[in-house]
Amino acid sequence: GQNIDQPTEMTATEGAIVQINCTYQTSGFNGLFWYQQHAGEAPTFLSYNVLDGLEEKGRFSSFLSRSKGYSYLLLKELQMKDSASYLCAVRDGDYKLSFGAGTTVTVRA
Amino acid sequence: GAVVSQHPSWVICKSGTSVKIECRSLDFQATTMFWYRQFPKQSLMLMATSNEGSKATYEQGVEKDKFLINHASLTLSTLTVTSAHPEDSSFYICSASHNRGLGSNEQFFGPGTRLTVL
Numbered sequence: 001g002q003n004i005d006q007p008t009e010m011t012a013t014e015g016a017i018v019q020i021n022c023t024y025q026t027s028g029f030n031g032l033f034w035y036q037q038h039a040g041e042a043p044t045f046l047s048y049n050v051l052d053g054l055e056e057k058g059r060f061s062s063f064l065s066r067s068k069g070y071s072y073l074l075l076k077e078l079q080m081k082d083s084a085s086y087l088c089a090v091r092d093g094d095y096k097l098s099f100g101a102g103t104t105v106t107v108r109a
Numbered sequence: 110g111a112v113v114s115q116h117p118s119w120v121i122c123k124s125g126t127s128v129k130i131e132c133r134s135l136d137f138q139a140t141t142m143f144w145y146r147q148f149p150k151q152s153l154m155l156m157a158t159s160n161e162g163s164k165a166t167y168e169q170g171v172e173k174d175k176f177l178i179n180h181a182s183l184t185l186s187t188l189t190v191t192s193a194h195p196e197d198s199s200f201y202i203c204s205a206s207h208n209r210g211l212g213s214n215e216q217f218f219g220p221g222t223r224l225t226v227l
């Protein structure tokens with residue numbers, strides 16, 4: 001099985017930056033995904049890393065270090081609408097995703 | 110982009126009844142569909158993987174006789190919760206892929222179905 005850890009909750013103010021860390025232990029690795037999920041809704045794709053380094057997409061960036069089993073999602077210029085749960089998911093083997101429990105981010109004015 | 114729909118979006122049923130949930134890929138052919146379950150404040154847990162035209166592969170601990178999965182066409186998979194009990198109340202989410210889920214962002218998620226068993 002997979003072991004994926006991320007913090008349960010984080011709070012930040014509007015306009016600030018928040019970094020959500022994710023550590024994982026897997027028997028195989030074929031990519032790491034970050035999803036955003038609002039309450040009662042399905043996850044929506046944010047980013048994908050398969051090689052080490054930083055991937056930047058607008059206000060969101062994701063970093064991966066395969067040797068350390070570590071990733072982070074960086075949210076810049078936080079907006080109220082960014083309040084949601086952020087899920088780290090690792091693809092193990094050839095196609096299955098294993099999800100972390102999610103980090104609930106609360107953005108305050 | 111690829112769109113996946115689920116029907117119904119929510120359902121309330123009595124204990125002992127069966128409930129069918131549909132997952133459709135609207136603008137692409139899904140060779141593989143995945144069914145997840147999410148309890149409140151918990152992570153998505155993969156229940157099973159279904160490939161069109163073949164039997165579903167269930168994850169450990171998921172009863173295949175209770176959660177019947179059919180993937181009869183490239184655009185439709187169904188999950189039937191048989192003899193539902195209150196502990197089956199959960200958020201059921203499907204995702205679809207047009208290959209075996211390789212590459213980036215190859216799983217497209219449906220909006221989920223909220224099942225409440227009384």
